[in-house]
Amino acid sequence: MGRQIRVPGAVLAAVVLLALAGCSEVGSGAGAGPGDDPKPGGAAPASSSAPSDGKPPTGDVLPGMVTASVARTQLAALKVAAPGTMSGYSRDKFTHWAEQGDKCDTREVILQRDGAKVTRDSQCKAVSGTWKSLYDEVVVTEASKIDIDHMVPLAEGWRSGAAGWDAAKRKAFANDLTHPQLLAVTASSNRSKGDQSPDLWQPPSKKAWCQYGRAWTTVKSTYGLTVTEPEKKMLSTMLDTCAG
Numbered sequence: 001m002g003r004q005i006r007v008p009g010a011v012l013a014a015v016v017l018l019a020l021a022g023c024s025e026v027g028s029g030a031g032a033g034p035g036d037d038p039k040p041g042g043a044a045p046a047s048s049s050a051p052s053d054g055k056p057p058t059g060d061v062l063p064g065m066v067t068a069s070v071a072r073t074q075l076a077a078l079k080v081a082a083p084g085t086m087s088g089y090s091r092d093k094f095t096h097w098a099e100q101g102d103k104c105d106t107r108e109v110i111l112q113r114d115g116a117k118v119t120r121d122s123q124c125k126a127v128s129g130t131w132k133s134l135y136d137e138v139v140v141t142e143a144s145k146i147d148i149d150h151m152v153p154l155a156e157g158w159r160s161g162a163a164g165w166d167a168a169k170r171k172a173f174a175n176d177l178t179h180p181q182l183l184a185v186t187a188s189s190n191r192s193k194g195d196q197s198p199d200l201w202q203p204p205s206k207k208a209w210c211q212y213g214r215a216w217t218t219v220k221s222t223y224g225l226t227v228t229e230p231e232k233k234m235l236s237t238m239l240d241t242c243a244g
Contacts, residue, residue, distance in 0.1 A: 061114065061134050062151075062180035062215050068242035071214040074221035075235055081226040084159040094154045094174035095167070106175040106182070110148045114184035134211065135189040135203040147190035150174065151181045151212075152219045155195035160225040179222050180215035198238065199230035206241065213238025 066074070097106040104112075104124040111126045112118050118129030126143040133140065140146055154162075157173060165173070176182060193201045203212050213235050220227060227235070 060211060062183055062211060063113075063177070064179040064218065065211070065214055066218055068210065068214060068239050071217045071239055072236075075217045075227075075232060075239070078217070078220055078232065079226045080229055080232060081160075083228060084161070084163055086155065086159055088163065089155060089158045091154055093167070093170055094157075094162075095171040096174040097148075098171060098175040100175075100177075106177070107148050109177060110182050110184050111143055111146065115143075131184050133186040133189055134183060134208045135185050135193070135205060137205045137207070138186050138189075140186060145187055146184050147187045149183050149185045149190045149193065151183060151215050152223075152225065153193070153195040156197055157223070157225060160220070160227070161223070162225070173223060176219075179219055180211075181219050183215075197228065197231045197234075199228070199234040202234070202238070209238040210242040214242070 099105055100109050102124060103122075104120075108120070108124045108126060111129070111131070112120070115126070115129040115131045118126050121127050129141070129143065131140045131143075131146050132138070133146075135149075150157075152160075154174060157170075162170060162173060173181070189204065198213070198216060203209060217235055217239070219225075
């Protein structure tokens with residue numbers, strides 16, 4: 001008979017506790033907490049790809065962006081209709097720029113979000129920074145030369161459904177920080193665009209077409225706005241420029 005090895009009680013207890021701890025982690029959904037919103041099937045949600053500074057993921061310069069595949073599904077579901085009348089339209093019916101706290105309004109929030117090394121004065125006005133305009137790839141170092149573009153212009157929104165909205169929804173549309181509706185661009189490109197839809201105006205830089213098409217489609221889908229046939233066709237062309 002072989003020698004019996006005595007294991008001290010304290011060591012044995014430690015081994016048992018370690019084994020139990022290891023078992024308790026199996027299938028526990030590590031990383032899920034009380035505030036998590038598990039995905040269907042019980043899997044823990046993936047961590048957000050958005051940086052902690054609030055900027056969108058690398059590659060997109062706008063928040064709330066969807067893939068080209070999702071955008072195509074959104075586009076197919078949009079109602080096609082002729083443009084509505086501009087009767088009664090006024091930019092004043094879309095309250096902007098709204099106050100966002102800490103003396104900042106929507107414009108200043110977007111300048112901070114879309115710029116690099118942006119500094120502000122005591123009134124939250126951007127006094128320095130660098131901005132690269134998505135539409136024309138121009139780099140700007142003066143905030144005064146930057147416009148905040150409404151991806152779907154206010155007038156375009158009006159003639160595609162916003163004429164029937166209440167004041168609160170128009171204000172939300174004009175100051176939307178969650179969806180890809182607001183973007184810091186050169187004043188020249190913004191004013192060249194005006195209130196035109198994608199069939200009438202496209203970003204000079206074709207590198208922007210994929211993001212532009214996805215953003216425009218998502219905003220129209222989010223707000224239940226209509227599109228025209230030429231607009232829908234051009235959006236499809238823009239989505240076709242997306243890699244993959």
